[in-house]
Amino acid sequence: MDEFLHQVLSGIASGGIYASVALALVMIFQATHHVNFAQGEMAMFSTYIALALIQAGVPYWGAFAITVTASMVIGAVIQRVLLTPMAGSPVLASVGVFIGLLLIFNSVAGWLFGYTLKQFPSPFEGPPVLGGFVTRHDLGSTAVTLVVLAGVYVFFRFTNLGLAMRAAAYNPVSSRLMGIRVGFMLSLGWGLAAGIGAVAGMMIAPVVFLDPNMMSGVLLYAFAGALLGGIANPLGAVFGGFAIGIIENLAGAYIVGSELKLTLALVIIVVVLTVRPAGLFGRVVVSRV
């Protein structure tokens, strides 16, 4: 029983990781109706920026703020330079760009910062609580994820900008006729997603250590989490992230064994997409064409 409880707690801790990346995926999906496969690598790259700043002597929260801002600029610039010309092209073409970005960020990070594993500091230091199964960092990063979640929720739900952004993604033509600057909305969406990704990266790196391949495993589980909860719903995505963390741990320890954990995540993706594409929390959106 003790071990069961510990598996759940440790599942919540890794679920927090997936939830934070899932939020970035929701952000980009809400803003562009695409899933950015390079989201994880961009977050990893942002984390290296933060590490470089910290090593240069910038205090943690200062580096945090600079990194988030810089990442937003990078995200917006990528959208402007690489994706604006892709407007109107088939989805697969955009996917090609995303995969390309993934490889570019991965290799450039390795080339600039090296492939050696690096320790990334956590702002939440201190001895572990609950018998070592939950660290201060787990608690702190979960709190950060929830704060970001609240921010994203409020942004989309209660601000005009959020509404305009959703409108621009759902129906660009009508939105433009209503006076919404669709191009700006898309850039802003990319910027915000990159910023959220940067936060996620900085919360994840102290747990899994920083290297250019830090996100390769995380992104898949995060994707499963986002889909499970509903990729158009920030609350659902966070719930899905935590759920995947717990399911993964319990199933790995007691049901399918540690060899099939990844397979399980993939099965969840397939099942959700087949049975309930909008996810547990998502509303089915019917668009008239």
Next chain:
Amino acid sequence: MYRRTLLAAAGPFAATLGIMGRIGPASAQAPGVTSTEIKIGQTQAYSGPASAYGAIGRGLVAYFKRVNDQGGIAGRKINFISVDDGYLPPKTVEQTRRLVEQEGVSFMLNGLGTPPNSAVQRYLNQKKVPQLFVSSGAEKWANPKEFPWTIGFQPSYRTEAQIYAKYILQNKPDGKLAVLYQNDDFGKDYVAGLRDVLGDKYERMAVKVISYEVTDPTIDSQAVTMQGSGADILVTAATPKFAAQVIRKIYDLNWKPLHFVTNVSASVGAVITPAGPERAVGLITAAYVKEVSDPDWKNDPGMNEWRAFMQEYMPDSDVTDVNYPFSYAIGGTAMQMLKQCDGDFSRENILKQATNLHDLQLPTLLPGIIVNTSPTNYHPIRQLQLSRWSGTRWERFGSVIEGAGA
């Protein structure tokens, strides 16, 4: 594409040597060998997930540059062509074929990694191209019956696990053992090595044997399971990122087993420092290369020789990277083999000499670690010495131990 050719600078010399007509009798038909040069190929991970090991390739390039600066071997310069395969087996196949069929290399030296080398093992053996001193501790390189043209270098993972098992039997014969292994050839060799020595006791002692996938973001769940099993000995056969996670997690869990970690993940820079040096106290590994930061080697002639080399040929490199002393040992072994060839650089003779190395001591390997090969012994290094992490450095203890049987 990443490619380094050493001969660029040696072009004019090559021409002069050609005129001087130093054409040996055997070189006429030996592939990859002319009167002025010996072409050697290598596939290396200069990009991709394993690119930290690219240092081995860079070290070897520099090593052969020094060989050429000092006059080469048997009147010939070494043209070492090291190309990037990104640790991707399909790319290894493509690059190896190019090296063999277009560049026409004499032999392949020290290619990196188990999956990439596995992908070209059959091809090279069919073509009878020596695949020498493979950079991988997999047991499969020592199979002279089926693959006579392939030979490894470092102590095999299985040998290493046998040495840990011997230590466990001597010091904790009634212990309860947990094993965490990467679910591939690398991890499974450790389980096999433990079984070799523990024999019947394995079933009784091993209370939890559990795997992880390289795609897992963390191994936290596995650590919890292993602690729950009540084990007091832990063998971690994991690559650096996961080993660092294990060290930190079991510290956080306040679980204090007798912890062995594979030599692959004993790097101070890549594992111990990120995990936290204070968390790793008491950790045991096995070593065969001299640890750069070990004060015992401060005035060691071998390491001084290596340091002088690094200063002259690789002044901007990270000298704490264990890959450099390792590649220096590979270079030394390759040169000993080429010397033994005595001017006959046919592939048959190269293989013959590679499998007839006797009591070769190398400047960057620990005292007592001796390279020995024979046509039936394809394990060049079979010994290791245990080391314990003191909190600030690896302290070697006990004598050099040999693995059990072949």
